[in-house]
Amino acid sequence: MRYFPAALERLTEQFARLPGIGGKSAQRLAFHVLSMDDAAAAEFAAAITDAKATVKTCPICQNLTDQAQCSICADEERDHSQICVVAEPKDVIAMERAREYRGVYHVLHGVLSPLNHVGPDDLRIKELLARVADGSVREVIMATNPDTEGEATAMYLSRLLRPMGVQVTRLAYGIPMGSQLEYADEVTLLRALEGRQEI
Amino acid sequence: MRYFPAALERLTEQFARLPGIGGKSAQRLAFHVLSMDDAAAAEFAAAITDAKATVKTCPICQNLTDQAQCSICADEERDHSQICVVAEPKDVIAMERAREYRGVYHVLHGVLSPLNHVGPDDLRIKELLARVADGSVREVIMATNPDTEGEATAMYLSRLLRPMGVQVTRLAYGIPMGSQLEYADEVTLLRALEGRQEI
Numbered sequence: 001m002r003y004f005p006a007a008l009e010r011l012t013e014q015f016a017r018l019p020g021i022g023g024k025s026a027q028r029l030a031f032h033v034l035s036m037d038d039a040a041a042a043e044f045a046a047a048i049t050d051a052k053a054t055v056k057t058c059p060i061c062q063n064l065t066d067q068a069q070c071s072i073c074a075d076e077e078r079d080h081s082q083i084c085v086v087a088e089p090k091d092v093i094a095m096e097r098a099r100e101y102r103g104v105y106h107v108l109h110g111v112l113s114p115l116n117h118v119g120p121d122d123l124r125i126k127e128l129l130a131r132v133a134d135g136s137v138r139e140v141i142m143a144t145n146p147d148t149e150g151e152a153t154a155m156y157l158s159r160l161l162r163p164m165g166v167q168v169t170r171l172a173y174g175i176p177m178g179s180q181l182e183y184a185d186e187v188t189l190l191r192a193l194e195g196r197q198e199i
Numbered sequence: 200m201r202y203f204p205a206a207l208e209r210l211t212e213q214f215a216r217l218p219g220i221g222g223k224s225a226q227r228l229a230f231h232v233l234s235m236d237d238a239a240a241a242e243f244a245a246a247i248t249d250a251k252a253t254v255k256t257c258p259i260c261q262n263l264t265d266q267a268q269c270s271i272c273a274d275e276e277r278d279h280s281q282i283c284v285v286a287e288p289k290d291v292i293a294m295e296r297a298r299e300y301r302g303v304y305h306v307l308h309g310v311l312s313p314l315n316h317v318g319p320d321d322l323r324i325k326e327l328l329a330r331v332a333d334g335s336v337r338e339v340i341m342a343t344n345p346d347t348e349g350e351a352t353a354m355y356l357s358r359l360l361r362p363m364g365v366q367v368t369r370l371a372y373g374i375p376m377g378s379q380l381e382y383a384d385e386v387t388l389l390r391a392l393e394g395r396q397e398i
Contacts, residue, residue, distance in 0.1 A: 004292070007253045008250050008263060019228070025219065028290065032218055033247055034263070044213045047213040047244055048240055051210040051243065053206075055206050055207050064207060092202075093202045134200060160259070
């Protein structure tokens with residue numbers, strides 16, 4: 001026999017497809033949705049649809065935005081000759097929290113990871129090279145996570161960028177090795193930014 | 200400044216409202232939704248809406264169903280004079296897995312819990328009393344969880360039901376005390392069903 005109504009089974013399956021959600025958790029979440037009032041459930045469903053429909057990547061820095069350009073790329077007071085390269089959109093937020101950096105960003109949407117089959121073509125690298133190629137960029141700051149894959153990605157990019165006549169720097173190791181950029185506190189990030197070295 | 204697009208923030212908030220999902224997990228899930236293709240995201244949103252729209256409670260046993268009556272109440276081969284009282288819809292599934300019980304169910308949708316402000320009026324108790332009051336019920340089997348609240352709920356119901364001239368039994372303590380009914384294995388449930396005692 002079929003145990004639960006089909007629509008409930010389908011909702012459970014949908015939750016179970018999310019990362020880190022197992023079968024029992026998915027069932028619990030599906031039951032929770034059933035216990036929500038109609039308006040709240042409709043709001044949840046609409047939030048999914050809206051996020052997919054309105055959130056795009058900025059054509060310049062590849063960060064997430066719902067505008068034609070992201071608010072940082074559109075800000076004329078920022079230094080567009082200085083690009084900070086980060087792995088993920090959440091790393092932009094971590095950098096902005098340090099309230100020190102006035103340049104712009106480039107979001108790779110990942111790091112090189114041969115074990116996970118992530119190669120240069122899977123990241124927004126050609127978009128970065130295009131930005132540097134037009135000659136207006138003075139410095140590229142590598143702000144990938146200070147772990148093996150982040151380091152390898154920074155080294156790979158610096159070898160591509162240096163021949164283009166741009167200064168390539170790396171955040172100083174004020175950041176504790178092996179940790180994640182998004183969990184770093186503001187002071188540590190500030191030190192890392194001040195102590196950056198040419199690579 | 201606003202860090203992420205508004206639609207992404209809203210989706211993160213929606214995930215964060217689910218039970219057991221913290222802020223960082225909610226953000227991770229929201230990013231995952233953005234990385235899904237459009238069809239998969241639409242399917243997820245539709246699953247929420249459909250589940251809310253089509254899943255109702257059976258007017259007889261209060262179990263979840265998408266039909267006018269649930270498949271167990273509608274099954275004429277089952278013994279409608281025997282009602283097994285469980286706390287949650289998932290407990291019906293646990294009982295059905297034992298493949299021994301041929302009566303019908305009544306789902307309370309919770310247990311008495313003064314600490315969580317759950318009283319008799321918050322459970323489907325009056326619906327159970329109405330079923331027993333029509334005289335066609337011979338036995339009511341209490342199958343709430345063998346923990347403090349489940350026991351208290353079973354005792355409370357047995358005091359209401361016994362004066363109505365119905366036999367009230369309790370699942371035998373083949374079920375290990377303090378555990379949850381939904382995790383019990385089939386054999387344990389079978390023992391518990393066979394060894395039930397009048398209370």
